[in-house]
Amino acid sequence: MSKHGMVESEQELSERIARAADAVERLTRWHDDFPTPGVRFADLTPVFADAGGFHALIDALGACAPDADLVAGVDARGFLLGAGVAASLGTGVVAVRKAGKLPPPVLSREYTLEYGSAALEIPADGIDLRGHRVLLLDDVLATGGTLAAAAGLFAEAGAEVVAAAVVLELSFLGGRERQGEYPVTSIVRL
Secondary structure, three states: OOOOOOOOOHHHHHHHHHHHHHHHHHHOEEEEOOOOOOOEEEEOHHHHHOHHHHHHHHHHHHOOOOOOOEEEEEOOHHHHHHHHHHHHHOOEEEEEEEOOOOOOOEEEEEEEEOOEEEEEEEEOOOOOOOOOEEEEEEEEEOOOHHHHHHHHHHHHOOOEEEEEEEEEEOHHHOHHHHOOOOOEEEEEEO
């Protein structure tokens, strides 16, 4: 699908998401007590390594905002998703990095997550983000701090987050409620 394609019907989008969800449910490896006790980690590596699964995932995520003119992937698995979706849509991609990984000047935002706190950064110069329509991608939506912080960075830079999409949503942690006015799509909700 190119960024100039027509917007799909709800039925077509649902079918794309169902194909991706099947791959995610079949191929994800789960690890209890990683990276800390009490956390159940979803290893998406087998989904990314499977050509059909990865393609279905990229296809579904890209269909969430076909009118976006920029894709942003959150560190680190979001980089893989962002690059694939940007290539599919014919747009550019921005990596939303963990603190300390980009040279200054940067825009930075601190946030809390289910097992601690962190900060995200994007370049403060070198990329004019004003007026861009951004599709924000991450692997997991848990408590919602990561996506909310990333969306805040793009708003601060003058861009508009038109949609966010994730592979897995841990709905029992309430992260969706911390998001802005943009629609949030989850391939699989637990």
